[in-house]
Amino acid sequence: MFRRLPDLARPSVSFLLDGERAEGREGESVAASLLAAGRPVCRTMPVGGLPRGPFCMMGACFDCLVTIDGVGNRQGCLVSLREGMDVRTQDGRREIGR
Protein backbone atom coordinates (compact mmCIF):
# COMPACT_ATOMS: atom_id res chain seq x y z
CA MET A 1 0.00 0.00 0.00
CA PHE A 2 2.78 2.45 0.95
CA ARG A 3 6.24 2.61 -0.58
CA ARG A 4 9.20 4.68 0.54
CA LEU A 5 10.39 7.44 -1.74
CA PRO A 6 13.39 6.22 -3.70
CA ASP A 7 15.64 9.02 -2.48
CA LEU A 8 15.30 7.93 1.14
CA ALA A 9 18.29 5.65 1.09
CA ARG A 10 18.80 5.69 4.82
CA PRO A 11 20.32 2.92 6.88
CA SER A 12 18.03 0.10 7.90
CA VAL A 13 16.86 -0.23 11.50
CA SER A 14 15.58 -3.51 12.87
CA PHE A 15 12.90 -3.66 15.56
CA LEU A 16 10.38 -6.08 17.01
CA LEU A 17 6.80 -5.86 15.80
CA ASP A 18 4.52 -8.02 17.93
CA GLY A 19 7.54 -10.13 18.79
CA GLU A 20 8.72 -10.64 15.22
CA ARG A 21 11.69 -9.03 13.60
CA ALA A 22 10.82 -6.12 11.29
CA GLU A 23 12.76 -3.53 9.30
CA GLY A 24 12.40 0.23 9.18
CA ARG A 25 14.60 3.15 8.20
CA GLU A 26 16.61 5.42 10.40
CA GLY A 27 14.90 8.76 11.02
CA GLU A 28 11.36 7.63 10.37
CA SER A 29 8.57 7.42 12.91
CA VAL A 30 7.21 4.16 14.28
CA ALA A 31 3.93 4.87 12.49
CA ALA A 32 5.73 5.33 9.16
CA SER A 33 7.60 2.07 9.67
CA LEU A 34 4.33 0.24 10.33
CA LEU A 35 2.74 1.64 7.18
CA ALA A 36 5.83 0.77 5.09
CA ALA A 37 5.84 -2.72 6.60
CA GLY A 38 2.31 -3.25 5.31
CA ARG A 39 0.78 -3.17 8.80
CA PRO A 40 -1.66 -0.26 8.63
CA VAL A 41 -3.81 -1.53 11.52
CA CYS A 42 -2.02 -0.79 14.76
CA ARG A 43 -4.84 -1.01 17.28
CA THR A 44 -8.53 -1.59 17.89
CA MET A 45 -10.77 0.96 19.56
CA PRO A 46 -11.35 0.57 23.31
CA VAL A 47 -15.14 0.78 23.18
CA GLY A 48 -16.30 -0.19 19.68
CA GLY A 49 -13.46 -2.57 18.81
CA LEU A 50 -13.03 -1.15 15.29
CA PRO A 51 -9.56 -1.29 13.71
CA ARG A 52 -7.50 1.88 13.57
CA GLY A 53 -4.23 2.88 11.93
CA PRO A 54 -1.98 5.91 11.51
CA PHE A 55 -3.93 8.72 9.86
CA CYS A 56 -2.75 12.28 10.42
CA MET A 57 0.94 11.46 11.01
CA MET A 58 1.34 14.68 12.97
CA GLY A 59 0.17 13.95 16.49
CA ALA A 60 -3.38 15.16 16.22
CA CYS A 61 -5.62 12.16 15.63
CA PHE A 62 -4.35 9.65 18.21
CA ASP A 63 -5.27 6.81 15.85
CA CYS A 64 -1.71 5.41 15.68
CA LEU A 65 -1.52 4.36 19.36
CA VAL A 66 0.80 1.42 19.98
CA THR A 67 2.67 -0.09 22.90
CA ILE A 68 6.35 0.84 22.70
CA ASP A 69 8.90 -0.76 25.01
CA GLY A 70 6.18 -1.73 27.44
CA VAL A 71 4.39 1.61 27.58
CA GLY A 72 0.89 1.58 26.14
CA ASN A 73 -0.99 4.24 24.16
CA ARG A 74 2.05 5.91 22.67
CA GLN A 75 1.54 7.92 19.52
CA GLY A 76 3.50 6.01 16.90
CA CYS A 77 3.80 9.05 14.63
CA LEU A 78 5.60 11.07 17.33
CA VAL A 79 8.18 8.45 18.30
CA SER A 80 11.29 7.95 16.18
CA LEU A 81 12.12 4.36 15.39
CA ARG A 82 15.19 3.01 17.16
CA GLU A 83 17.20 -0.14 16.78
CA GLY A 84 15.78 -2.99 18.86
CA MET A 85 12.55 -1.22 19.79
CA ASP A 86 9.74 -3.48 21.02
CA VAL A 87 6.59 -2.30 19.22
CA ARG A 88 3.28 -4.01 19.88
CA THR A 89 -0.08 -3.40 18.31
CA GLN A 90 -2.86 -2.82 20.85
CA ASP A 91 -6.06 -4.71 21.22
CA GLY A 92 -8.45 -2.16 22.74
CA ARG A 93 -7.66 -0.56 26.03
CA ARG A 94 -4.24 0.00 27.41
CA GLU A 95 -3.35 -2.26 30.30
CA ILE A 96 -2.85 -0.47 33.58
CA GLY A 97 0.65 -1.78 34.23
CA ARG A 98 2.02 -0.91 30.79
Next chain:
Amino acid sequence: MRPRFALSSDRDNVRVGSGGGEARRRSVAEAPDLGPRKERMTERSCEIAVIGGGLVGIAIGYGLARPGRRVSVLDEGDRAFRASRGNFALVWVQGKGVGMPRYAAWTRHSSEVWAGFARELGEETGIDIAHRRPGGFALSLSEAELARRGALMERLMSQPGMEPYPYEFVGRNELRGTLPEIGPDVVGGYYCPLDGEVNSLRLLLALHTGFTRRGGTYAPGHAAARIAPQPGGGFRIETEGGAVAAERIVLAAGIGNARLAPMCGLRAAVRPQRGQVIVTEKAAPFLPYPMHTLRQTDEGGVMIGDSAEEAGADDARVRLGILGVEAERAARIFPHIGRLNVVRTWSALRVMTDDGFPIYDQSEAYPGAFLCTCHSGVTLAAAHAMTLAPMIAAGTLDPGLSGFSARRFDVPEAA
Protein backbone atom coordinates in the same frame (compact mmCIF):
# COMPACT_ATOMS: atom_id res chain seq x y z
CA MET B 1 -39.36 -2.94 21.41
CA ARG B 2 -43.02 -2.24 22.18
CA PRO B 3 -43.57 0.29 24.92
CA ARG B 4 -45.41 -1.13 27.89
CA PHE B 5 -47.00 2.15 28.76
CA ALA B 6 -49.85 4.15 27.33
CA LEU B 7 -49.10 6.71 24.66
CA SER B 8 -49.83 10.25 25.66
CA SER B 9 -52.69 10.49 23.17
CA ASP B 10 -54.40 7.64 24.99
CA ARG B 11 -54.23 9.58 28.18
CA ASP B 12 -55.44 12.90 26.91
CA ASN B 13 -59.02 11.92 27.63
CA VAL B 14 -58.26 10.83 31.12
CA ARG B 15 -58.84 13.42 33.76
CA VAL B 16 -55.86 13.67 36.01
CA GLY B 17 -55.16 15.89 38.95
CA SER B 18 -57.54 18.51 40.22
CA GLY B 19 -59.09 21.25 38.13
CA GLY B 20 -57.70 22.80 34.99
CA GLY B 21 -59.59 23.42 31.77
CA GLU B 22 -58.89 22.02 28.33
CA ALA B 23 -56.19 24.57 27.69
CA ARG B 24 -54.35 23.43 30.77
CA ARG B 25 -54.20 19.90 29.55
CA ARG B 26 -52.34 20.67 26.35
CA SER B 27 -48.69 19.91 26.29
CA VAL B 28 -46.01 22.51 25.84
CA ALA B 29 -45.15 21.20 22.40
CA GLU B 30 -48.62 21.80 21.01
CA ALA B 31 -48.68 25.54 21.68
CA PRO B 32 -52.21 26.21 20.45
CA ASP B 33 -53.37 29.60 19.30
CA LEU B 34 -56.18 30.37 21.69
CA GLY B 35 -57.16 33.67 20.12
CA PRO B 36 -57.99 36.86 21.95
CA ARG B 37 -59.41 35.31 25.08
CA LYS B 38 -58.17 35.53 28.62
CA GLU B 39 -56.40 32.16 28.27
CA ARG B 40 -54.01 33.91 25.98
CA MET B 41 -51.93 34.64 29.04
CA THR B 42 -51.28 30.95 29.41
CA GLU B 43 -50.75 29.66 25.91
CA ARG B 44 -49.30 26.42 27.10
CA SER B 45 -50.11 24.33 30.11
CA CYS B 46 -49.50 21.08 31.84
CA GLU B 47 -50.53 19.32 35.00
CA ILE B 48 -47.10 19.38 36.62
CA ALA B 49 -44.18 21.54 35.53
CA VAL B 50 -40.74 20.49 36.71
CA ILE B 51 -38.34 23.41 36.58
CA GLY B 52 -34.88 22.09 35.77
CA GLY B 53 -33.87 19.26 33.45
CA GLY B 54 -30.72 18.02 35.17
CA LEU B 55 -30.56 14.69 36.94
CA VAL B 56 -32.75 15.87 39.81
CA GLY B 57 -35.47 17.39 37.62
CA ILE B 58 -35.56 14.68 35.01
CA ALA B 59 -35.58 11.88 37.63
CA ILE B 60 -38.63 13.50 39.24
CA GLY B 61 -40.15 14.11 35.81
CA TYR B 62 -39.63 10.47 34.91
CA GLY B 63 -41.13 9.37 38.22
CA LEU B 64 -44.19 11.56 37.60
CA ALA B 65 -44.61 10.36 34.02
CA ARG B 66 -44.46 6.70 35.16
CA PRO B 67 -47.97 6.76 36.67
CA GLY B 68 -49.20 8.82 33.71
CA ARG B 69 -49.07 12.39 34.96
CA ARG B 70 -48.88 15.05 32.27
CA VAL B 71 -45.51 16.52 32.99
CA SER B 72 -43.41 19.18 31.33
CA VAL B 73 -39.78 19.61 32.21
CA LEU B 74 -38.76 23.23 31.63
CA ASP B 75 -35.04 23.44 31.16
CA GLU B 76 -32.32 25.92 30.35
CA GLY B 77 -30.19 25.59 27.25
CA ASP B 78 -26.78 24.05 26.67
CA ARG B 79 -25.01 26.80 28.57
CA ALA B 80 -26.61 25.93 31.89
CA PHE B 81 -24.35 25.03 34.80
CA ARG B 82 -24.93 21.32 34.68
CA ALA B 83 -23.64 19.30 37.61
CA SER B 84 -25.36 16.35 35.92
CA ARG B 85 -22.63 16.36 33.30
CA GLY B 86 -19.73 16.98 35.65
CA ASN B 87 -20.36 14.65 38.55
CA PHE B 88 -18.38 11.69 39.80
CA ALA B 89 -21.09 9.08 39.09
CA LEU B 90 -20.97 7.29 42.42
CA VAL B 91 -24.04 5.76 44.01
CA TRP B 92 -22.50 6.28 47.42
CA VAL B 93 -23.73 5.58 50.94
CA GLN B 94 -20.62 5.21 53.11
CA GLY B 95 -19.99 8.09 55.49
CA LYS B 96 -23.01 10.19 54.56
CA GLY B 97 -25.40 11.47 57.19
CA VAL B 98 -23.30 12.66 60.15
CA GLY B 99 -25.64 15.22 61.69
CA MET B 100 -28.79 13.88 60.06
CA PRO B 101 -29.51 10.15 60.43
CA ARG B 102 -32.57 10.60 58.24
CA TYR B 103 -30.27 11.52 55.35
CA ALA B 104 -28.24 8.36 55.91
CA ALA B 105 -31.47 6.34 55.78
CA TRP B 106 -32.72 8.18 52.68
CA THR B 107 -29.40 7.63 50.91
CA ARG B 108 -29.45 3.98 51.84
CA HIS B 109 -33.04 3.69 50.65
CA SER B 110 -32.02 5.08 47.27
CA SER B 111 -29.13 2.64 47.00
CA GLU B 112 -31.56 -0.19 47.78
CA VAL B 113 -34.03 0.74 45.03
CA TRP B 114 -31.30 1.66 42.53
CA ALA B 115 -30.96 -1.81 40.99
CA GLY B 116 -34.65 -2.10 40.13
CA PHE B 117 -34.69 1.47 38.86
CA ALA B 118 -31.65 0.79 36.64
CA ARG B 119 -33.21 -2.41 35.30
CA GLU B 120 -36.46 -0.65 34.42
CA LEU B 121 -34.67 2.23 32.72
CA GLY B 122 -32.50 -0.17 30.74
CA GLU B 123 -35.44 -2.26 29.58
CA GLU B 124 -37.47 0.78 28.58
CA THR B 125 -34.81 2.72 26.78
CA GLY B 126 -32.29 0.13 25.64
CA ILE B 127 -29.57 2.32 27.18
CA ASP B 128 -27.07 0.53 29.37
CA ILE B 129 -26.37 2.82 32.30
CA ALA B 130 -23.81 0.39 33.75
CA HIS B 131 -25.10 0.39 37.30
CA ARG B 132 -23.05 -1.82 39.63
CA ARG B 133 -23.13 -2.30 43.35
CA PRO B 134 -20.01 -4.22 44.31
CA GLY B 135 -19.51 -2.15 47.46
CA GLY B 136 -16.98 0.64 47.74
CA PHE B 137 -13.73 1.46 49.49
CA ALA B 138 -12.47 4.59 51.18
CA LEU B 139 -8.70 4.10 51.35
CA SER B 140 -6.35 6.07 53.58
CA LEU B 141 -2.74 7.08 53.00
CA SER B 142 -1.75 7.62 56.64
CA GLU B 143 -2.65 6.24 60.05
CA ALA B 144 -4.02 9.64 61.07
CA GLU B 145 -6.28 9.75 58.04
CA LEU B 146 -7.44 6.20 58.70
CA ALA B 147 -8.24 7.07 62.31
CA ARG B 148 -10.24 10.12 61.19
CA ARG B 149 -12.20 8.00 58.77
CA GLY B 150 -12.87 5.41 61.47
CA ALA B 151 -14.03 8.09 63.89
CA LEU B 152 -16.35 9.51 61.24
CA MET B 153 -17.96 6.11 60.67
CA GLU B 154 -18.35 5.54 64.41
CA ARG B 155 -19.87 8.97 64.92
CA LEU B 156 -22.25 8.29 62.05
CA MET B 157 -23.39 4.94 63.39
CA SER B 158 -23.76 5.99 67.03
CA GLN B 159 -26.14 8.89 66.37
CA PRO B 160 -29.56 8.65 68.03
CA GLY B 161 -32.08 7.43 65.50
CA MET B 162 -29.45 6.00 63.16
CA GLU B 163 -30.24 2.68 61.53
CA PRO B 164 -26.75 1.19 61.31
CA TYR B 165 -25.68 -0.40 58.04
CA PRO B 166 -22.85 -2.81 57.37
CA TYR B 167 -19.33 -1.53 56.84
CA GLU B 168 -15.95 -2.90 57.79
CA PHE B 169 -12.39 -1.91 58.44
CA VAL B 170 -9.97 -3.51 56.01
CA GLY B 171 -6.30 -3.64 56.95
CA ARG B 172 -3.49 -3.31 54.45
CA ASN B 173 -2.73 -7.01 54.19
CA GLU B 174 -6.32 -7.99 53.59
CA LEU B 175 -6.63 -5.13 51.14
CA ARG B 176 -3.75 -6.46 49.09
CA GLY B 177 -5.64 -9.69 48.60
CA THR B 178 -8.61 -7.82 47.13
CA LEU B 179 -6.73 -5.01 45.38
CA PRO B 180 -3.24 -6.29 44.58
CA GLU B 181 -2.29 -3.10 42.73
CA ILE B 182 -2.42 -0.77 45.76
CA GLY B 183 0.71 1.24 46.49
CA PRO B 184 2.96 1.03 49.55
CA ASP B 185 1.47 4.18 51.12
CA VAL B 186 -2.02 2.72 51.52
CA VAL B 187 -2.38 1.83 55.21
CA GLY B 188 -5.94 0.50 55.11
CA GLY B 189 -9.47 1.59 54.55
CA TYR B 190 -13.15 1.06 55.00
CA TYR B 191 -15.46 -1.01 52.86
CA CYS B 192 -19.22 -0.67 52.64
CA PRO B 193 -21.18 -3.23 50.60
CA LEU B 194 -23.93 -0.70 49.81
CA ASP B 195 -21.77 1.54 47.62
CA GLY B 196 -21.95 1.44 43.84
CA GLU B 197 -21.47 3.37 40.64
CA VAL B 198 -23.14 4.12 37.34
CA ASN B 199 -22.43 5.77 34.00
CA SER B 200 -24.04 9.08 34.88
CA LEU B 201 -23.96 10.59 31.39
CA ARG B 202 -25.94 7.65 30.08
CA LEU B 203 -28.18 7.86 33.14
CA LEU B 204 -29.09 11.43 32.18
CA LEU B 205 -29.74 10.32 28.59
CA ALA B 206 -31.79 7.30 29.69
CA LEU B 207 -33.95 9.39 32.02
CA HIS B 208 -34.63 11.92 29.27
CA THR B 209 -35.41 9.10 26.83
CA GLY B 210 -37.65 7.26 29.28
CA PHE B 211 -39.41 10.47 30.27
CA THR B 212 -40.22 11.34 26.65
CA ARG B 213 -41.31 7.79 25.85
CA ARG B 214 -43.74 7.88 28.73
CA GLY B 215 -45.34 10.95 27.27
CA GLY B 216 -43.46 13.67 29.12
CA THR B 217 -42.68 16.94 27.37
CA TYR B 218 -39.13 18.21 27.53
CA ALA B 219 -38.77 21.92 26.81
CA PRO B 220 -35.19 23.19 26.54
CA GLY B 221 -34.69 26.93 26.13
CA HIS B 222 -37.29 27.51 28.85
CA ALA B 223 -35.23 28.93 31.69
CA ALA B 224 -37.73 30.13 34.29
CA ALA B 225 -37.55 33.86 34.95
CA ARG B 226 -40.54 34.30 37.24
CA ILE B 227 -43.16 32.14 38.89
CA ALA B 228 -46.53 33.62 39.78
CA PRO B 229 -48.96 31.62 41.94
CA GLN B 230 -52.44 32.11 40.53
CA PRO B 231 -55.40 33.24 42.65
CA GLY B 232 -57.47 30.12 41.99
CA GLY B 233 -54.53 27.77 42.45
CA GLY B 234 -51.96 26.76 39.93
CA PHE B 235 -48.94 28.66 38.71
CA ARG B 236 -47.85 30.74 35.79
CA ILE B 237 -44.21 30.36 34.87
CA GLU B 238 -42.61 33.00 32.69
CA THR B 239 -39.74 31.51 30.77
CA GLU B 240 -37.39 32.69 28.04
CA GLY B 241 -39.43 30.46 25.73
CA GLY B 242 -42.81 31.89 26.71
CA ALA B 243 -45.25 31.45 29.57
CA VAL B 244 -46.42 28.07 30.83
CA ALA B 245 -49.29 27.33 33.18
CA ALA B 246 -49.20 24.40 35.56
CA GLU B 247 -51.42 23.06 38.29
CA ARG B 248 -48.37 22.05 40.29
CA ILE B 249 -44.71 22.88 40.05
CA VAL B 250 -41.53 21.21 41.23
CA LEU B 251 -38.47 23.40 41.64
CA ALA B 252 -35.46 21.34 40.66
CA ALA B 253 -33.33 24.12 39.26
CA GLY B 254 -30.17 23.48 41.28
CA ILE B 255 -28.47 26.76 42.15
CA GLY B 256 -31.43 28.50 40.46
CA ASN B 257 -33.73 27.29 43.23
CA ALA B 258 -32.33 29.98 45.54
CA ARG B 259 -33.80 32.66 43.28
CA LEU B 260 -37.03 30.90 42.31
CA ALA B 261 -38.11 29.46 45.67
CA PRO B 262 -39.23 32.74 47.33
CA MET B 263 -41.61 33.36 44.41
CA CYS B 264 -43.79 30.49 45.61
CA GLY B 265 -43.42 30.68 49.37
CA LEU B 266 -40.38 28.41 49.59
CA ARG B 267 -36.75 28.88 50.54
CA ALA B 268 -33.58 27.28 49.30
CA ALA B 269 -30.39 28.79 50.65
CA VAL B 270 -28.01 26.99 48.32
CA ARG B 271 -24.55 27.96 47.17
CA PRO B 272 -22.34 26.56 44.45
CA GLN B 273 -19.46 24.43 45.65
CA ARG B 274 -16.81 23.59 43.13
CA GLY B 275 -15.62 20.06 42.52
CA GLN B 276 -12.84 19.09 40.15
CA VAL B 277 -12.41 15.87 38.26
CA ILE B 278 -9.58 14.35 36.24
CA VAL B 279 -10.15 11.55 33.73
CA THR B 280 -7.45 9.44 32.14
CA GLU B 281 -7.29 7.60 28.86
CA LYS B 282 -9.20 4.33 28.73
CA ALA B 283 -7.40 1.46 30.36
CA ALA B 284 -8.18 -2.25 30.64
CA PRO B 285 -10.33 -2.98 33.72
CA PHE B 286 -8.23 -3.10 36.90
CA LEU B 287 -10.44 -1.47 39.52
CA PRO B 288 -13.40 -3.73 40.37
CA TYR B 289 -14.63 -1.47 43.20
CA PRO B 290 -15.47 2.22 43.22
CA MET B 291 -13.58 4.34 45.74
CA HIS B 292 -14.79 7.63 47.13
CA THR B 293 -12.10 9.56 45.24
CA LEU B 294 -11.28 7.17 42.44
CA ARG B 295 -13.16 4.94 40.05
CA GLN B 296 -12.82 3.30 36.68
CA THR B 297 -15.71 3.87 34.32
CA ASP B 298 -17.35 1.04 32.42
CA GLU B 299 -15.53 2.31 29.33
CA GLY B 300 -12.14 2.19 31.02
CA GLY B 301 -11.25 5.79 31.87
CA VAL B 302 -10.06 6.37 35.42
CA MET B 303 -11.89 9.23 37.13
CA ILE B 304 -10.07 10.99 39.92
CA GLY B 305 -11.90 13.41 42.13
CA ASP B 306 -12.91 14.33 45.61
CA SER B 307 -16.26 13.72 47.18
CA ALA B 308 -18.18 16.35 49.13
CA GLU B 309 -18.00 14.63 52.46
CA GLU B 310 -14.22 14.47 52.29
CA ALA B 311 -13.58 18.01 51.06
CA GLY B 312 -12.47 19.84 54.17
CA ALA B 313 -11.90 23.56 54.59
CA ASP B 314 -8.24 23.13 53.63
CA ASP B 315 -9.10 21.67 50.24
CA ALA B 316 -11.65 24.35 49.51
CA ARG B 317 -8.99 27.04 49.89
CA VAL B 318 -6.92 25.77 47.02
CA ARG B 319 -8.18 25.91 43.48
CA LEU B 320 -5.70 24.93 40.81
CA GLY B 321 -3.71 22.92 43.33
CA ILE B 322 -6.63 20.57 43.90
CA LEU B 323 -6.04 18.77 40.62
CA GLY B 324 -2.41 18.19 41.58
CA VAL B 325 -3.36 16.88 45.01
CA GLU B 326 -6.03 14.62 43.52
CA ALA B 327 -3.61 13.22 40.93
CA GLU B 328 -0.83 12.73 43.45
CA ARG B 329 -3.08 10.87 45.87
CA ALA B 330 -4.49 8.69 43.11
CA ALA B 331 -1.00 7.71 41.98
CA ARG B 332 -0.06 6.85 45.57
CA ILE B 333 -3.14 4.67 45.97
CA PHE B 334 -2.55 2.91 42.65
CA PRO B 335 0.96 3.67 41.33
CA HIS B 336 0.03 2.39 37.87
CA ILE B 337 -2.36 5.32 37.51
CA GLY B 338 0.69 7.59 37.46
CA ARG B 339 1.64 6.16 34.07
CA LEU B 340 -1.70 6.83 32.43
CA ASN B 341 -2.24 9.88 30.25
CA VAL B 342 -4.78 12.42 31.45
CA VAL B 343 -7.22 13.28 28.69
CA ARG B 344 -9.53 15.78 30.38
CA THR B 345 -10.07 17.74 33.56
CA TRP B 346 -13.11 19.76 34.48
CA SER B 347 -14.89 21.35 37.35
CA ALA B 348 -18.57 21.41 38.19
CA LEU B 349 -20.66 23.15 40.79
CA ARG B 350 -22.28 21.19 43.57
CA VAL B 351 -25.55 22.57 44.86
CA MET B 352 -24.77 22.92 48.54
CA THR B 353 -26.99 23.81 51.47
CA ASP B 354 -25.61 25.22 54.72
CA ASP B 355 -25.69 21.83 56.44
CA GLY B 356 -24.92 19.83 53.28
CA PHE B 357 -28.20 17.90 53.34
CA PRO B 358 -30.98 18.02 50.74
CA ILE B 359 -34.08 20.15 50.99
CA TYR B 360 -37.43 18.60 50.15
CA ASP B 361 -40.27 20.95 50.77
CA GLN B 362 -43.85 21.76 49.96
CA SER B 363 -45.01 25.37 50.08
CA GLU B 364 -47.43 26.14 52.92
CA ALA B 365 -48.69 29.27 51.19
CA TYR B 366 -49.05 27.57 47.78
CA PRO B 367 -49.34 23.81 48.43
CA GLY B 368 -48.98 22.94 44.74
CA ALA B 369 -45.35 24.04 44.81
CA PHE B 370 -42.65 21.54 45.72
CA LEU B 371 -38.91 21.98 45.98
CA CYS B 372 -36.07 19.52 45.68
CA THR B 373 -32.41 20.34 45.98
CA CYS B 374 -29.39 18.20 46.75
CA HIS B 375 -25.76 17.62 45.79
CA SER B 376 -26.14 13.89 45.20
CA GLY B 377 -28.34 13.79 42.14
CA VAL B 378 -26.84 10.49 41.01
CA THR B 379 -27.06 8.59 44.30
CA LEU B 380 -30.54 9.92 44.98
CA ALA B 381 -31.88 9.57 41.41
CA ALA B 382 -33.60 6.28 42.24
CA ALA B 383 -35.26 7.68 45.38
CA HIS B 384 -36.32 10.80 43.50
CA ALA B 385 -37.91 8.81 40.67
CA MET B 386 -39.37 5.90 42.63
CA THR B 387 -40.21 7.41 46.04
CA LEU B 388 -40.30 11.21 45.96
CA ALA B 389 -42.13 11.61 42.65
CA PRO B 390 -45.11 9.44 43.72
CA MET B 391 -45.51 11.67 46.80
CA ILE B 392 -45.59 14.75 44.57
CA ALA B 393 -48.05 12.99 42.28
CA ALA B 394 -50.25 12.28 45.31
CA GLY B 395 -50.04 15.93 46.32
CA THR B 396 -48.32 15.68 49.70
CA LEU B 397 -44.82 14.91 50.86
CA ASP B 398 -44.62 11.95 53.20
CA PRO B 399 -44.18 12.98 56.89
CA GLY B 400 -40.97 10.96 56.85
CA LEU B 401 -39.43 13.67 54.68
CA SER B 402 -40.43 16.52 57.01
CA GLY B 403 -36.91 16.61 58.47
CA PHE B 404 -35.64 17.73 55.07
CA SER B 405 -37.79 20.89 55.06
CA ALA B 406 -35.95 24.21 54.97
CA ARG B 407 -37.72 24.93 58.26
CA ARG B 408 -34.78 23.18 59.91
CA PHE B 409 -32.69 26.29 59.26
CA ASP B 410 -35.05 28.37 61.42
CA VAL B 411 -33.59 27.03 64.67
CA PRO B 412 -31.72 29.90 66.37
CA GLU B 413 -28.00 29.31 66.61
CA ALA B 414 -27.86 30.14 70.31
CA ALA B 415 -31.06 29.36 72.17
